[in-house]
């Protein structure tokens with residue numbers, strides 16, 4: 001029997017760790033339309049920092065005759081003899097917060113061009129329930145000319161990794177699986193079970209697996225929105241939210257969420273996928289969209305709070321020198337996509353404040369391209385600031401005493417409660 005050959009379509013935060021893991025046991029081709037990404041990966045470099053260079057290099061094939069291992073390519077010919085196609089492309093939203101399925105459509109078309117009898121296409125991108133069968137399968141059928149569930153099959157297995165998290169890596173997170181027929185579902189489940197040490201959960205249908213993923217992230221978004229609302233209430237009452245959360249957290253079933261900015265590619269985006277589908281089927285989601293509204297209001301809220309403290313401290317706001325610590329969407333990871341820190345910065349700049357951004361993780365070129373903002377990889381230690389804002393909890397900030405970089409009367413605004421109970 002021919003050994004399985006796997007193509008992973010889209011080698012980003014999700015696709016690369018998965019392709020690397022599969023490559024320890026299978027013949028894998030990583031396919032991406034971004035040629036510069038393919039070039040860096042082929043040299044054993046991962047700029048997302050999800051896979052260590054040595055680990056990546058250890059699976060890269062050195063010869064075509066290697067049985068297992070990974071090659072990275074933008075060439076369709078390199079994936080035509082695969083029998084599993086795993087799609088891990090982005091699922092963003094447009095400017096009106098509506099799902100943008102273009103990468104999913106395009107990658108389905110790519111796969112359909114090389115689809116053969118017996119092949120299985122597994123989607124991992126986060127979507128609303130029904131997207132795989134209603135949106136992707138018709139493209140696969142049309143472009144390939146093959147019959148669904150006779151000639152080719154599909155599966156859905158959502159990814160649950162967390163960028164920058166070195167503890168919960170893909171192999172250590174239980175994987176939900178599903179397939180378009182009971183037999184294919186078992187096959188998909190067995191495929192993942194062969195690499196995921198944490199095990200698998202076979203969902204009864206593809207729609208259940210899709211729904212499970214989108215509610216995981218929607219639940220997080222709503223829980224964060226709740227503590228963000230509490231922050232606003234307790235600020236008005238001059239009560240420290242972190243003291244409240246610490247006290248309430250002594251109860252066994254109190255949920256541990258902290259206030260803050262909700263950006264990035266998942267938590268702030270996925271609830272809109274669920275909301276859109278809910279509206280399509282005739283239900284207006286109250287809680288899901290309320291959570292989104294609260295979380296989307298936080299950049300302006302934090303900026304106005306900072307300006308309030310500046311005025312209370314007799315700073316003129318205009319020309320006030322501000323140092324921002326961190327611009328990525330979350331701590332200890334270089335991902336700057338949809339980071340809400342930028343909205344806080346732009347708001348402060350609109351009042352004429354002079355902002356310097358220090359982030360040891362973000363790629364300054366990427367930040368400049370995406371947001372037209374200059375960032376520094378090194379702490380500007382010889383400069384003095386009126387205000388220092390802790391925006392992201394990067395580990396590098398933990399053991400530094402920023403007091404020496406403050407003007408007299410200056411203050412540190414700690415957006416994450418990071419310095420709480422520390423001498424700053």
Ligand SMILES: NC(=O)c1ccc[n+]([C@@H]2O[C@H](COP(=O)([O-])OP(=O)(O)OC[C@H]3O[C@@H](n4cnc5c(N)ncnc54)[C@H](O)[C@@H]3O)[C@@H](O)[C@H]2O)c1
Nearest residue numbers: 010011012013014032033034089091106107125126159163
């Ligand atoms: N980032 C995460 O931690 C995370 C966690 C769980 C789920 N997800 C979901 O996984 C999916 C992928 O997210 P990501 O963070 O890896 O995205 P990403 O932007 O890091 O990577 C996607 C990759 O797909 C490539 N790509 C885009 N269109 C393509 C096409 N037509 N053909 C081939 N390659 C194409 C891009 O060049 C990019 O390298 C999304 O649906 C996301 O919601 C992400």
